Amino acid sequence: MVLTTALIIFTDLDGTLLNSDTYHYEAALPTLKHLRQVGIPVIPVTSKTRAEVDTWCQHLELQDPFIVENGSAVFLPRGTVPFQLPAGEDAGAYRVLQLGCSYVMARAGLKAIAQELKRPLKGFGDWSVEQIQQLTGLSYEEAKQAKAREFTEPFLTPKNMSAAQLRQVVEARGFQVVVGDRFSHLIGSGAGKGVAVQAVIDLYQAWVPGQPLMTLGLGNSPNDTAMLEQVDYPIVVPGAQGPHPALAQRGWSVAPAVAPEGWRLVVEATLKKLAPDSVGQL
Template sequence: MLFIFTDLDGTLLNQNDYRYDDALPILGVLENKNIPVIPVTSKTKAEVESLCNKIGLNSPFITENGSGIFIPKGDFRFDTTQALTTDLYKYISLGLDYHNARGILGEISQKLKTDLVGFGDLSPEDIVNLTGLSLNEAILAKKRDFTEPFLTPKHINADLLQNIAKEYQTTIVVGDRFSHLISEKAGKGNAVKWLLNHYHNREEKIATIGLGNSPNDISLLENVDIPIIIPNPDGVHKGLQNKNWQVAPHSGSKGWSQIITEIILGHKI
């Protein structure tokens, strides 16, 4: 059994325009071969559902930096006895709830004596201007369940920020524009491990591929058999340059498509 775990922004989706057209042909091949493509992303459930509906993904998905694991109700490959239930999914929470995440970010702000500006402080229009998302996409990005992204404070020492977060059993996933306050029990790698550990058929040999483009994806890539770096348009992220991992030949969905095609079909596009 082969599982493909993939980041979205800058990986399956292009970094600048969020398009995925180049990946559609190989995604169709993977569907025909019953190879699940499992998004592992900082995006919300609402965002991932919207994307999956557009491109036809029917697999589990992992949201908000490994804080939520959503398994479609008709997917019986995984042990979901510990899971909670919604109309469409069984789900596992490895994170906080959003109200608590917002409260903790406020307390960290007070300790730092500076305003940490979270998504809850921003309008959808603000998020459009900061990210290049469409207005509808920005609205979906604000529908958070577990974590709070905030503008990365350039004037605050990252170690200090991280140490204060630890006092609340949380951690900070630092990004170039946005950082994310998440539970210390969450993380992309922990969510991947949860899914693999709860796969029903323990006797079946499992192989895993992981794809990502930034340091936020390191824990994902460390927990798969074949880790693959998708370069950004200007090259491999500096935070991944010391990793001895395979690098796709192109950025975004074109690189994603070509490297997966080479692995799955054994030839180049």
Template sequence: MTKVLIIFTDLDGTILDSETYSYQKAVPVINILKENQVPVIPVTSKTRLEVETLRQSLQINDPFIVENGSGIFVPLDYNHLTLPKSNQGAGYHLHRLGCIYSEARQGLEKIATILNQPLRGFGDMSEAEICQLTGLSSQEAKQAKAREFTEPFLTPKKVTPERLNEIVQDLGYRIVVGDRFCHLLDAGAGKGKAVQWLVDSYQSAQPNAKITTLGLGNSPNDLEMLEAVDLPIIVPGNKGIHPGLSGKGWQVAPAPGSQGWAEVVRGVVLRKMGL
């Protein structure tokens, strides 16, 4: 039986260092994975344009999951999956789990009405304002604004996460609550669902293969992805494991960021595939 390893990975604070966003320490391991046709699949809240920039830098051509599991992009020249010809465009097959961006914007307006307070999403902000709030460059802010499925918005003050979740669920959405920003997405979307769809697609393309999935993340936003894989691994921050991921009994990378990512992936690949 053929053994297949698939790696799903968060980006910020995982394969990318949290402060410098460098991935250099992971490059030698990524090259080994490419040489042995092990897919490295980003699973992120970032947009397609943001992920495309990273994929070009890393020279990887595997599928990727964007905007918290709302969209799965598979390059049309990717030969390891057999997908229907529908939903093709811009060089990809798109499998959409979430709503489109205009629907997310409409949802944000409804939430603001129910709360009786204005809510400011990326669609309400200039690139300069996003730069100021996030520390992104002008080009990075432009890419971050290029939403296709979800809407990040400033986390409202004096509203509990429980109340916010109650409202969005009643409207048919879900929310990822952060300290500074929340992300509004369709109730049908999610990192775990997106990972499972891709795994099923790989299995359909290779019905006799034994597929093992590895997932790496650093925050509670990665929880669904980590629960969906065979080998979940937590990448710690500079101050250790995020409290929201503690107590899971999962393997922890030996160092933060790209160094920890590289060391733990190398160990798993060596153990699983003898590379």
């Protein structure tokens, strides 16, 4: 792939590019094809594992880098990225830029935090694939891919404890936590969606020194805040009840519909403003 337009698109998956209820994405395929043809990278930024994102990249026909497990690592397809690969380990077809801790460290960290809190904290490493299926509603194959953690540990959010209390204990142990209503994610101190997005921008910028790069980011939840803060043009994709309250007051643009139609419409509209030469027959 050759970067022909100085624009990079970063996008969350669930509820942003994929419909949050049906996981439908077909409405976005023509736009994704056009972006691929004009050389505009589309970079998934998600809490999903490498195994999960690898599958979605096949469905969506994406050949660009992707960011996994809440910014814990960037996977760079060695055969398609236009820039020089940074130092790092190779895994399959990818060069891995690791920003967070290993899964072994995350598991050990969760046990230490549970001891300090004096309450059990159960994570994906404690459950079978079938149990994860029951807890998440995923299919067997999807649950198997979700369990294939490499850097972070999702765990049941403890009840009767504020997010601030949980963060205080976690950070004292040298980790970060992304607190969710049902599941929280224990991640390494050097990880984060914003950090990972900047790492990818730096790689592309080093390839075209002196050429300004524009960045577009799309997300739908507070977990995407760091990514949206890192880009030039942040866009919120609403849910069925509108944009998430935590994102609605930021003054960011809001897509006109839910995913995937809202993703398609707002990306096409933004292209016409930021990169009109790339629009063509879109």
